[in-house]
Amino acid sequence: ELKVEQNPLFLSMQEGKNYTIYCNYSTTSDRLYWYRQDPGKSLESLFVLLSNGAVKQEGRLMASLDTKARLSTLHITAAVHDLSATYFCAVPYSGGGADGLTFGKGTHLIIQP
């Protein structure tokens, strides 16, 4: 059974600080997705990581994938309030993901001035 674990589940940090969210998964996968969700809203795709060693960056967010360690990280650099949201990682049940995704429980991130 595929399990996806995120930590921390809750993170309160100050603006300007750096932090990393971790996503571990239990079975082999060559791809991983990161999503953002604002309160009461839908999920927005942030990153698609398709191979071992993949690194993607968008603004103050950078995601990486280590398929051998079954670990992905989402790094936040010099956090700003607008990045406050819940972040999810997700891994396909199998192969390309046609049979759906398994999500972590999410990291609720609050960035305070």
Place this chain on the structure above:
Amino acid sequence: DAGITQSPRHKVTETGTPVTLRCHQTENHRYMYWYRQDPGHGLRLIHYSYGVKDTDKGEVSDGYSVSRSKTEDFLLTLESATSSQTSVYFCAIGSNQPQHFGDGTRLSIL
């Protein structure tokens, strides 16, 4: 934004009543999914479809059925709703690419 419309957006109903949620897409995508989101659980897959009349169960399919008679529509039915099915339900489309999600249906069962 991917053309995904969920209806209704909010619904309150009583235990034991049937409920049907609709997901409509304009992307002509083959794959469609239903997830539920509950505090402390992230999103969990209920059912998915890989084509018209082709569906399969996900992680939490008990108490739910689905139908897909047209490419654009994927229906989720709770035959006899229970309070444990109170949740936010999301429809998604796509595979091998990031799945795109609808805006969700907030369902409360009293």
